[in-house]
Structures are given as C-alpha cells and as structure tokens.
Amino acid sequence: MRHRILPGFGISLGYALTYLGLIVLLPLAALVWKASGIGIEGLIHLLAAPRTLAALRLSFGSALLAALINAVIGLLVAWVLVRYRFPGRRLFDALVDLPFALPTAVAGIALTALYAPNGWLGSWLASWGIKVAYTPLGVLVAMVFVGFPFVVRTLQPVLESLDRDVEEAAESLGARRWQTFLRVILPMLAPALLTGFALALARAVGEYGSVIFIAGNIPMRSEIAPLLIVQKLEQFDYAGAAALSTAMLLFSFVLLVVITLLQRWSSRWMEKTR
Amino acid sequence: MSTHASTRPVRWPRRLVRGLFILIAVSFLALFLLLPLAIVFIEAFREGVSAYFATIKQGDALSAIRLTLLVAAIAVPLNLVFGVAAAWAMARFEFHGKALLGAFIDLPFSISPVISGLVYVLLFGAQGWFGPWLDAHGVKIIFAVPGLVLATVFITLPFVARELIPLMQSQGSEEEEAARVLGANGWQMFFRVTVPNIRWALLYGVLLCNARAMGEFGAVSVVSGHIRGLTTTMPLEVEMRYNEYDYVGAFAVASLLALLALLTLLVKTLLEWRYGGEIAAHAPGGH
Numbered sequence: 001m002r003h004r005i006l007p008g009f010g011i012s013l014g015y016a017l018t019y020l021g022l023i024v025l026l027p028l029a030a031l032v033w034k035a036s037g038i039g040i041e042g043l044i045h046l047l048a049a050p051r052t053l054a055a056l057r058l059s060f061g062s063a064l065l066a067a068l069i070n071a072v073i074g075l076l077v078a079w080v081l082v083r084y085r086f087p088g089r090r091l092f093d094a095l096v097d098l099p100f101a102l103p104t105a106v107a108g109i110a111l112t113a114l115y116a117p118n119g120w121l122g123s124w125l126a127s128w129g130i131k132v133a134y135t136p137l138g139v140l141v142a143m144v145f146v147g148f149p150f151v152v153r154t155l156q157p158v159l160e161s162l163d164r165d166v167e168e169a170a171e172s173l174g175a176r177r178w179q180t181f182l183r184v185i186l187p188m189l190a191p192a193l194l195t196g197f198a199l200a201l202a203r204a205v206g207e208y209g210s211v212i213f214i215a216g217n218i219p220m221r222s223e224i225a226p227l228l229i230v231q232k233l234e235q236f237d238y239a240g241a242a243a244l245s246t247a248m249l250l251f252s253f254v255l256l257v258v259i260t261l262l263q264r265w266s267s268r269w270m271e272k273t274r
Numbered sequence: 275m276s277t278h279a280s281t282r283p284v285r286w287p288r289r290l291v292r293g294l295f296i297l298i299a300v301s302f303l304a305l306f307l308l309l310p311l312a313i314v315f316i317e318a319f320r321e322g323v324s325a326y327f328a329t330i331k332q333g334d335a336l337s338a339i340r341l342t343l344l345v346a347a348i349a350v351p352l353n354l355v356f357g358v359a360a361a362w363a364m365a366r367f368e369f370h371g372k373a374l375l376g377a378f379i380d381l382p383f384s385i386s387p388v389i390s391g392l393v394y395v396l397l398f399g400a401q402g403w404f405g406p407w408l409d410a411h412g413v414k415i416i417f418a419v420p421g422l423v424l425a426t427v428f429i430t431l432p433f434v435a436r437e438l439i440p441l442m443q444s445q446g447s448e449e450e451e452a453a454r455v456l457g458a459n460g461w462q463m464f465f466r467v468t469v470p471n472i473r474w475a476l477l478y479g480v481l482l483c484n485a486r487a488m489g490e491f492g493a494v495s496v497v498s499g500h501i502r503g504l505t506t507t508m509p510l511e512v513e514m515r516y517n518e519y520d521y522v523g524a525f526a527v528a529s530l531l532a533l534l535a536l537l538t539l540l541v542k543t544l545l546e547w548r549y550g551g552e553i554a555a556h557a558p559g560g561h
Binding site: 005006007008009011012013015016017019020023024025026027028030031034073076077079080081084086088090092094095096097098099100101102103104105106107108109110111113114119120121144145148177202203205206207208209213226227229230233236238241242245248249252256 | 288291292295296298299300302303305306307308309310311313314317355356359360362363366367369375378379381382383384385386387388389392393394395396397399401402403424427428431447450451454455460463464482485488489490491492495496508509510512513516521524525528531532535536538539540542543
C-alpha cells in the first residue's frame with residue numbers, strides 16, 4: 001500500500017461516486033426504464049415509422065460524412081500548423097478552438113445568416129445552383145463546424161512528437177514525398193486520426209443547437225433525430241422520446257465500439273511493423 | 275538539371291506544395307470559422323450602435339443575462355469540487371473499476387444535449403418518477419431554475435475532472451507524501467502542495483466549464499419551458515428573438531455570447547503559452 005500515507009481516499013471517492021450517481025447514472029436509469037415501458041413491439045413500431053427512419057438516417061449519415069470531411073481537412077490543418085511557419089500561425093492555431101467556445105445557438109444563427117439564399121456565402125453558392133440553408137447540406141455544414149476542432153487537436157501532439165528520422169530514412173532510400181506520407185507518416189497517425197474521427201462523430205450525431213436553425217427542419221428531409229425527441233416531448237409522448245433517445249445512445253455506442261476496435265487493430269499493426 | 279532529376283519524373287517543387295497547403299488551410303479557417311464569428315457582430319450592428327444598445331437594454335435581455343450568470347455560478351463550483359474529488363481519488367489511489375469510473379465521467383460528452391435535458395424531465399417532470407411527490411410539496415424543478423441548473427451541471431460535469439486527472443497522474447505524489455511525512459495534516463497538504471501544483475490546470479478546466487455552462491442550449495432548452503424573463507438563459511433568448519424575426523436583437527444577445535467565447539479563447543491561449551507544461555498532458559476532447 002504505497003499511498004496509505006495520503007489521506008482522503010474514502011471521502012473523495014465516495015463523494016465522486018455519489019455525485020456521479022445522482023447527476024448522471026440515476027437519470028440515465030430513468031431514461032432506460034421509461035423507454036422499456038413501450039416494449040419491443042412499440043420500439044419497432046416507433047423506429048420503423050418513416051419519419052423516424054428518415055431522421056435517424058439523416059443524423060447518422062450526415063454525422064459520418066461530417067466526421068470524414070473533418071478527418072481530411074483536420075489532417076491538413078494540423079499538418080500545416082505543426083510543420084510550417086507562416087505569419088499569423090499562432091492566431092489561426094487559437095482559432096481552431098472557436099467551435100468549442102462559441103455557444104451552439106450562436107453558431108447556428110451565424111451559419112444560417114451566412115448560408116441563407118440572401119447571405120454572403122449563400123447568395124454566391126446560389127448562383128452555382130447550390131442551396132445550403134434549409135436543406136440536408138445545411139445539416140452537414142453545421143456538423144462539420146461543431147466537430148472541426150476534435151481531429152486537429154488529437155493529431156497535433158502526435159504530429160509534434162513524430163520522429164523525423166524515419167521520414168528522412170524513407171526519403172534517403174528513394175521514397176517520394178507522397179510515398180513517405182502514405183506509407184510512413186499516415187500509419188503512425190492512424191490511431192489518433194481515428195480518435196479524432198470518433199469524437200467528431202459522437203459530437204455531430206447528438207448536435208442540436210447549431211443544426212436546427214440552418215436545417216429548416218422539414219419532416220422527412222432535413223429533420224434530425226434530436227429534434228424529433230424534442231417534438232415527442234412537446235407532445236407529452238415521454239415514452240416515445242425516451243425510446244428514441246435510448247435507440248440513439250445504443251447506435252452511437254455500437255459505432256464507438258467499432259471505432260475503438262479499429263483503433264486497437266491499427267495501433268497493433270503499427271507495433272508489428274515497427 | 276542533374277542526373278538525379280532525369281532518373282525520375284519531375285517533382286512538385288516543395289515550396290509550391292507547402293504554399294498550396296498553407297493557402298487551403300488558412301482559407302478554410304478564415305471562411306469556415308472566422309466568417310461566422312464576424313457575421314454575428316456585423317448583423318448585430320446592422321442598424322447602428324444605438325439600436326444595438328437599445329435592444330440589449332430591453333428587460334428580457336437583462337433578466338436572461340442575470341439567469342445565465344446565476345446558473346453558471348451554481349453549476350461551475352459544483353463541478354469544480356466534483357472534479358477535484360474525482361481527480362484526487364483516481365490519480366492518487368488504486369482501486370477496482372477505475373477505468374469504468376473514468377468512462378462514466380466522460381459519458382456526458384457523448385450524449386446528445388437534448389437527451390441530457392430529457393432525463394431530468396423524466397425524473398422531475400409532471401409525469402416523471404418524482405413528479406407527483408414534488409407537485410404535492412409545491413417544488414418546481416422542470417420549467418424552473420433548478421432544472422436549468424441540473425441540466426447544466428450534467429453537461430459540464432467532465433470538464434474540470436478531465437483536465438486534472440491526467441495532470442495529477444503525471445505529477446505523481448512524492449511532494450504530497452513528503453508534506454505528510456513532515457507533519458502536515460490533510461488540509462495543509464492539500465492547500466499548500468496539491469493546489470499550487472494544479473492551479474493553472476484548475477483555472478483552465480474552470481474556464482472551459484464556464485464557457486459551456488453559459489453557452490449551453492440543447493439541454494436547457496428541453497427543461498426551460500421558455501418562460502420569458504423567468505427561465506430563458508441567454509442562448510434561449512437568442513433563439514426566441516430569432517424565431518420572432520427580431521434578427522438584430524437575436525444577434526445582439528448572440529454578440530455578447532460571442533465576446534464571452536473570444537475572451538475564453540484568449541485566456542485559454544495565454545494559459546497554454548505561458549503555463550503549457552503545467553496544463554499539458556490533457557487529452558483533447560469535448561471541450
């Protein structure tokens with residue numbers, strides 16, 4: 001017992017567990033309890049409703065796509081911020097966290113004003129025949145915005161600690177720059193990239209504030225699952241709201257487990273090839 | 275050209291690739307992040323400075339600001355105490371189920387804000403578990419301030435704990451053990467050794483926790499009931515004004531929240547530059 005000498009184990013752990021139990025676990029138990037009230041048949045009936053299906057497809061489909069876009073552009077931005085020196089770099093680096101700091105409702109109305117048909121970007125895109133606000137594309141834009149910092153912030157420390165000797169070795173052996181990147185650098189970044197992807201995905205799936213303003217919330221077309229939960233609640237369909245929530249949590253959980261497995265596999269693969 | 279170049283196809287000049295990458299990254303950041311921030315202030319001042327201040331001084335805005343400050347003033351200290359307690363237990367002692375406890379602490383980050391509000395409606399709402407009992411005793415939680423506080427506490431629960439746990443784990447406990455051996459009691463050790471060692475990370479966690487507490491929308495929206503002047507926090511006031519087509523008013527309140535975000539970013543960046551080593555070791559995540 002190395003830590004016997006330090007006091008406060010019982011009280012700190014006891015307090016933390018009680019607090020966590022009361023604030024998080026008990027309410028979540030109430031959610032699952034309430035959801036179980038509608039039974040398996042009710043759940044199937046609920047999930048098979050065309051409107052629910054469309055909302056779930058939109059929420060999870062756009063979130064996956066948004067996380068993918070964030071993985072690509074986040075990798076590029078992290079690379080530029082870590083590897084290159086240019087004027088204003090630190091300012092842009094600080095700017096990356098803006099979507100974390102800016103309240104979602106503010107982001108929501110700002111994005112809507114920007115991408116509405118009469119907005120600065122919206123009117124320009126409209127001249128190309130692209131409509132963003134009040135379409136599923138608007139949902140995607142908001143999800144990319146809120147998830148953007150995750151990939152950059154998970155990749156940055158890994159990129160900084162990357163051993164440049166390996167890259168130089170690859171190049172002195174005749175590898176081209178893009179070969180070095182694909183075969184040497186990318187595999188080393190893969191686990192962190194997957195972590196960032198998973199965090200961006202989880203955030204986008206549940207996102208509400210920034211999405212509902214720009215989405216226009218047209219049933220069957222641009223209505224996200226969290227909004228459907230709110231609507232059920234407003235109609236006092238508590239059991240339906242709880243069941244849809246539980247289903248969303250389960251889907252997210254399965255997705256995150258798959259990503260964790262992928263991550264383990266990629267880091268084990270890294271160990272082997274080392 | 276040298277023989278080197280003739281043996282392989284012409285390479286992209288490195289400086290060109292580098293310039294192109296910087297250009298893409300900077301334009302993305304400017305267009306996608308900076309422009310939405312700028313548009314908040316542009317829209318807020320669209321009808322001039324006097325219209326801006328007039329709409330901010332309206333009664334509802336002031337009560338929204340007061341309520342937002344009140345909710346954060348309760349939620350942040352609660353999660354500060356929890357964060358320190360959880361970090362002390364997890365970074366200084368070994369026990370079964372530690373990894374599970376860590377996963378539970380992170381849970382609010384991976385749950386939709388809407389669901390975070392819903393769970394309290396199911397517990398304390400009129401049809402909830404404790405609803406009838408609360409009703410009989412005249413206690414109102416949902417569609418009232420306690421509900422707003424609870425939902426905010428849920429959402430911001432992980433921030434302080436998440437900053438402290440990795441830092442305290444990497445610092446180790448030698449100094450605290452030394453203080454104990456030299457005769458300090460528990461509180462002396464805590465306030466003279468532990469707190470000075472973690473103060474910047476603590477401030478960092480509180481800063482992020484506060485920003486989220488004041489800006490939270492989804493969770494409080496579910497429990498608020500949108501009663502003007504009573505249960506509307508600033509983000510909800512933004513939504514209500516926006517839905518009533520009062521765009522200048524909505525963006526004016528939004529601009530205050532945007533200022534809070536900018537201030538948070540500024541202090542956060544300064545802390546990272548100055549005390550990077552004393553904050554470090556934190557995994558990025560749902561900040």
